């Protein structure tokens with residue numbers, strides 16, 4: 001499902017509403033809500049909205065368990081860390097207990113960090129881990145999580161989590177594989193700004209070429225995928 005919103009605030013509110021609705025349903029049905037957050041800069045505004053007076057009382061945060069769809073292989077205190085970004089914009093403002101947060105252990109060698117994270121996920125979510133919600137961003141090159149164009153991880157069929165050196169960003173990344181993302185109950189892409197318009201068009205309108213446009217790999221097996229776009233990011237798919 002693709003929804004286009006007239007501005008970023010309307011887009012964020014729609015995404016926050018989905019988050020709250022899914023959290024309430026999961027906590028009512030199963031007593032907990034498991035969510036994997038996206039990295040990068042786009043989610044910061046969503047985190048700030050969830051932590052605002054408009055939303056912070058809507059969710060029983062003590063029953064929400066936070067994971068990361070990908071992580072940069074840097075110390076968790078590093079400005080580039082997705083964990084650090086979430087801590088600053090969501091966990092600290094909402095006073096989330098550390099026992100509800102599962103960061104990647106980047107003190108381990110990167111391959112070990114990926115295996116360790118996969119074991120953490122399998123231990124918490126079972127042998128076929130199904131996140132209630134996975135939030136994703138979209139790079140200008142149509143990557144998502146750390147599934148970058150022309151990388152071997154795009155073809156990973158067995159592992160749920162992998163680490164790899166990403167030449168484009170000159171660092172190791174630990175990432176959910178498409179297999180894990182596509183096992184989710186719900187996947188929500190949060191994409192806004194004119195810079196994303198071309199990548200959005202490639203992913204949603206061009207022929208299936210996931211090697212070029214890795215976000216095309218995301219098609220949940222039994223779940224749903226929502227694309228939350230503002231008009232700027234949607235302008236090439238809206239153009240007649």
Ligand code: 6PG
Pocket residue numbers: 038039040041042043070071072082136137138139140143144145146
């Ligand atoms: C990361 C993200 C990555 C991000 C896109 C978009 O670790 O960087 O997981 O996939 O979502 O690169 O990033 P922006 O939101 O900063 O444009």
